[in-house]
Amino acid sequence: ETGVTQTPRHLVMGMTNKKSLKCEQHLGHNAMYWYKQSAKKPLELMFVYNFKEQTENNSVPSRFSPECPNSSHLFLHLHTLQPEDSALYLCASSQGPAEQPQHFGDGTRLSIL
């Protein structure tokens, strides 16, 4: 049990669908992150939230839309995705935005048809 829970674990969607990924952390942390993990590539940081405020957006396409209603929950809303968006999406949290370590969830495996 990592303290960071992601749902669903697997998601298959068509390019025109709209879906959302959910992340919940039970660690009392204040910073949350979305990462994309593709085969043979470094983990790519997508978004950073600190105390519910977005502090980083690493040039992510607008078809990915994050939402952080409180410090414990983070969503990634998906719409009109492309086949190259198929990947493992990981959520992480840390005590603060400049503190380590980051604790990761087990990810959502996303497949775009």
Add this chain to the structure above:
Amino acid sequence: QQQVKQSPQSLIVQKGGISIINCAYENTAFDYFPWYQQFPGKGPALLIAIRPDVSEKKEGRFTISFNKSAKQFSLHIMDSQPGDSATYFCAATLQTGANNLFFGTGTRLTVIP
């Protein structure tokens, strides 16, 4: 430009042997260097980390060696066990600002009995 370069991509070691994974970084301002371990179907989990004020850190069978002048650091796994079979990621960050973790591309370690 990739901030952290990791090698080898894959590694096969006999049980009881020493596994060595190497990383090199670009930014001399990086001040925190973690190693993450990831098992299939799981998210990365922090294994061990080092700060640049020491040249070596040991935790059980895992040791990080750090060479600041060469901008390199490595993970040594002594007495490797089949249960150590996983993908290992090195990372580096500057512990101010957005707390971006820059990851290597990962090393898939297989320990054969």
